[in-house]
Amino acid sequence: MEKPVLIREDGLRHDGRKPDELRPIKMDVGILKNADGSAYVEYGGTKVIAAVYGPREVYPRHLALPDRALIRCRYHMAPFSTSDRKSPAPSRREIELSKVIREALEAVVFTELYPRTTIDVFIEVLQADGGTRTAGLTAASLALADAGIPMKDLVAGVAVGKVDGVIVLDIDEVEDEFGEADMPIGYAAGIEEIVLLQLNGVLTREEFVKALELAKKGAEQIYKLMKETLHKKYLKVLSE
Amino acid sequence: MSLTPTRQPIIPKIKRETIKKLIKKGERIDGRKLEEYRPIEIILNPIPKAEGSAWVKLGNTIVMTGIKLEVGTPYSDRPNEGVLQVHAEFVPLASPTFEPGPPDENAIETARVIDRSLREPRAIRLEDLVIIPGRKVWLVFNDIYLIDHDGNIIDAGMLSSMLALNLAKIPKIVSIEDDNVVIDKTVKETPLPLNLNVVTVTIGLIDEIPLVDPLLEEELVIDSKITIAFDEKGRITGIQKAGMKGIRTPVLDEVVDIASKKASELHELLRKVLSNPENYMKTLI
Amino acid sequence: MRLRILVADRQIVRPGDLLAEIEDSTEHLEERIIPEKHIYIKDKKIYSDTIGLATITDNDVHVIPLEGVYFPKKDDIVIGLVVGVGITNWIIDIRAPYKAILNGSEVIEGFNPIQHNLRDYLDIGEYILAKITIFDRTRDPILTIKGKGLGKITEGAIIEVKPSRIARIIGKKGSMLNLLVTKTGCNIIVAQNGVIWARCPDNNKLDILVKAIKRIEEKAHMRGLTEEIRLFLEKELEEKREK
Numbered sequence: 001m002e003k004p005v006l007i008r009e010d011g012l013r014h015d016g017r018k019p020d021e022l023r024p025i026k027m028d029v030g031i032l033k034n035a036d037g038s039a040y041v042e043y044g045g046t047k048v049i050a051a052v053y054g055p056r057e058v059y060p061r062h063l064a065l066p067d068r069a070l071i072r073c074r075y076h077m078a079p080f081s082t083s084d085r086k087s088p089a090p091s092r093r094e095i096e097l098s099k100v101i102r103e104a105l106e107a108v109v110f111t112e113l114y115p116r117t118t119i120d121v122f123i124e125v126l127q128a129d130g131g132t133r134t135a136g137l138t139a140a141s142l143a144l145a146d147a148g149i150p151m152k153d154l155v156a157g158v159a160v161g162k163v164d165g166v167i168v169l170d171i172d173e174v175e176d177e178f179g180e181a182d183m184p185i186g187y188a189a190g191i192e193e194i195v196l197l198q199l200n201g202v203l204t205r206e207e208f209v210k211a212l213e214l215a216k217k218g219a220e221q222i223y224k225l226m227k228e229t230l231h232k233k234y235l236k237v238l239s240e
Numbered sequence: 241m242s243l244t245p246t247r248q249p250i251i252p253k254i255k256r257e258t259i260k261k262l263i264k265k266g267e268r269i270d271g272r273k274l275e276e277y278r279p280i281e282i283i284l285n286p287i288p289k290a291e292g293s294a295w296v297k298l299g300n301t302i303v304m305t306g307i308k309l310e311v312g313t314p315y316s317d318r319p320n321e322g323v324l325q326v327h328a329e330f331v332p333l334a335s336p337t338f339e340p341g342p343p344d345e346n347a348i349e350t351a352r353v354i355d356r357s358l359r360e361p362r363a364i365r366l367e368d369l370v371i372i373p374g375r376k377v378w379l380v381f382n383d384i385y386l387i388d389h390d391g392n393i394i395d396a397g398m399l400s401s402m403l404a405l406n407l408a409k410i411p412k413i414v415s416i417e418d419d420n421v422v423i424d425k426t427v428k429e430t431p432l433p434l435n436l437n438v439v440t441v442t443i444g445l446i447d448e449i450p451l452v453d454p455l456l457e458e459e460l461v462i463d464s465k466i467t468i469a470f471d472e473k474g475r476i477t478g479i480q481k482a483g484m485k486g487i488r489t490p491v492l493d494e495v496v497d498i499a500s501k502k503a504s505e506l507h508e509l510l511r512k513v514l515s516n517p518e519n520y521m522k523t524l525i
Numbered sequence: 526m527r528l529r530i531l532v533a534d535r536q537i538v539r540p541g542d543l544l545a546e547i548e549d550s551t552e553h554l555e556e557r558i559i560p561e562k563h564i565y566i567k568d569k570k571i572y573s574d575t576i577g578l579a580t581i582t583d584n585d586v587h588v589i590p591l592e593g594v595y596f597p598k599k600d601d602i603v604i605g606l607v608v609g610v611g612i613t614n615w616i617i618d619i620r621a622p623y624k625a626i627l628n629g630s631e632v633i634e635g636f637n638p639i640q641h642n643l644r645d646y647l648d649i650g651e652y653i654l655a656k657i658t659i660f661d662r663t664r665d666p667i668l669t670i671k672g673k674g675l676g677k678i679t680e681g682a683i684i685e686v687k688p689s690r691i692a693r694i695i696g697k698k699g700s701m702l703n704l705l706v707t708k709t710g711c712n713i714i715v716a717q718n719g720v721i722w723a724r725c726p727d728n729n730k731l732d733i734l735v736k737a738i739k740r741i742e743e744k745a746h747m748r749g750l751t752e753e754i755r756l757f758l759e760k761e762l763e764e765k766r767e768k
Contacts, residue, residue: 152565153541
């Protein structure tokens with residue numbers, strides 16, 4: 001596919017968004033019966049589901065830590081989630097992303113409250129259209145809250161990018177593939193801490209500062225939505 | 241190597257006794273009759289990026305099937321046919337007892353049972369999926385994703401596969417130069433060519449009493465389980481017995497009888513849904 | 526410590542929500558978590574660590590969680606399922622992050638592993654009403670069934686609920702539990718680990734009890750629930766009587 005026009009003449013992006021505009025976002029929690037906590041998140045065409053089991057016992061037992069819970073995190077993409085069918089076996093990318101997402105969650109979960117246990121976080125990408133790790137992190141954070149696991153804060157994930165020289169918020173797959181930079185962040189907006197940060201591409205120092213500011217603003221919007229989603233879960237019953 | 245299961249969830253004796261007591265009265269723990277399926281919810285095309293997809297909720301069991309079509313080489317012993325591959329993932333999301341890792345024997349069995357049930361009656365017209373005879377054909381990937389486990393994964397998997405296959409559209413071929421086939425996945429117009437639909441009916445047996453569409457709790461109590469695949473014409477296109485106890489012939493006859501009846505109902509459901517697909521094209525939330 | 530409380534009583538709060546600010550303390554308060562109250566303190570601010578109901582008492586704020594696993598505590602009454610048998614003890618699932626242990630000597634007088642086969646006394650798949658005698662961060666909870674009413678459960682029904690709703694099912698000074706008992710005539714034991722043992726006069730009453738409990742589970746965060754359940758029970762019992 002040849003490179004499409006990423007920033008149109010009117011300054012809007014290829015899908016009509018303004019540079020600082022998020023895609024339509026949908027969220028819901030408590031959607032699975034088996035999991036202790038679960039969430040479903042859509043960022044435009046990216047659809048992910050996350051489930052949390054735990055805290056629960058660790059098998060094999062010798063892996064357990066004496067003074068805190070383990071966190072096991074698996075980011076995985078369904079074979080039908082991408083343009084070309086993806087083999088179900090974990091790719092190097094999925095292994096790396098599992099690590100950065102786990103570390104983001106380690107920054108906020110009070111693991112010291114559950115020694116010798118594990119908190120398992122499973123993220124499945126059902127459809128991929130850019131920003132899958134950030135949507136996955138958001139879903140994981142919601143699922144942890146849904147499971148009642150004590151945390152410092154919720155974490156909102158969002159990716160900013162540079163396309164045709166313009167810094168834009170919440171890049172989709174096309175912008176990721178043909179743009180000049182892709183910077184995903186995970187932001188605990190309440191305590192104002194960045195828990196996930198990566199860059200794939202090239203940015204000047206000024207562009208980096210601008211991109212980070214834009215990312216934080218976007219994450220704050222998503223963070224607000226996450227809080228509303230958790231609240232809505234109980235409001236639903238009130239209205240009946 | 242297959243091992244006797246060692247880490248099965250323990251079913252409380254009280255529950256086991258309640259299940260057995262109730263079925264003698266023709267009732268089940270979720271209020272159903274012995275031959276009743278749980279309520280079925282269907283969403284068509286939840287994953288528009290896939291070439292076809294269907295989400296099926298059977299009671300609390302949730303299965304999503306995605307169809308992907310790729311260009312590839314045919315099997316050497318079938319050079320003028322497309323290739324069908326059926327895979328099942330029991331992702332750890334779906335149950336506290338699932339570990340991350342390659343498919344275990346249950347996932348593989350599920351995939352192969354569904355594969356055979358489609359392949360033997362030639363549900364898909366693989367002969368119409370040739371691009372360059374003998375060299376390039378369409379590969380049909382039928383990926384079954386179990387998302388929430390509450391029993392009877394096979395029937396939910398078969399139903400979602402059949403629906404997804406019916407909805408699947410072939411990407412446009414842009415050019416063919418020598419052996420190089422260029423396709424455009426943003427244009428999908430031609431429906432995947434199918435000959436017929438297949439459904440499976442799974443029946444569990446407790447003390448020789450047949451239970452249609454066993455719940456997870458029932459699956460932990462049943463002596464054995466039979467899955468029978470039927471096409472629209474009522475022909476049997478696949479059978480799989482599971483479980484560690486034997487079945488007497490008269491009981492088997494009764495099971496086939498019941499399964500045949502339920503299969504007609506499932507085919508009726510397929511017809512109803514596929515004649516009005518727009519009604520089922522909702523978003524997941 | 527004087528607090529400026531920023532939330533209302535019974536307001537739904539989420540992890541990271543700001544509950545209060547500490548006003549008078551001038552010394553630097555180090556960041557710390559208070560697990561029992563489900564809050565943590567950072568930079569003179571008090572935050573919730575979970576999804577729950579903010580609860581304000583005098584000049585204090587804490588959070589009652591709406592979700593979460595059962596965390597064992599010494600002296601808690603629990604209902605557990607026997608899931609394993611060793612040579613000298615049973616392994617009990619008490620719906621906690623840790624499996625519990627019941628020693629053979631607890632159940633069998635003069636227990637001798639060579640003489641006594643544990644499965645003859647208590648088998649896999651059976652329920653017990655027990656008390657936690659020992660639990661600390663270095664080992665799994667230890668149970669006892671020596672005590673009034675404790676022991677193997679041989680009849681009745683077992684109902685599982687979210688452990689976070691147990692307090693609501695009991696109610697203030699036992700008001701909700703009393704209501705359930707008097708209206709349905711069922712004998713009801715409520716265990717801290719989210720399991721309820723009910724012995725009812727007939728299956729109808731059991732059905733009504735289960736429905737009422739599920740209702741309380743769903744609406745635990747709402748006001749006036751006891752009254753609503755009273756009306757619900759009266760209506761259901763009336764209808765069943767008419768049938």
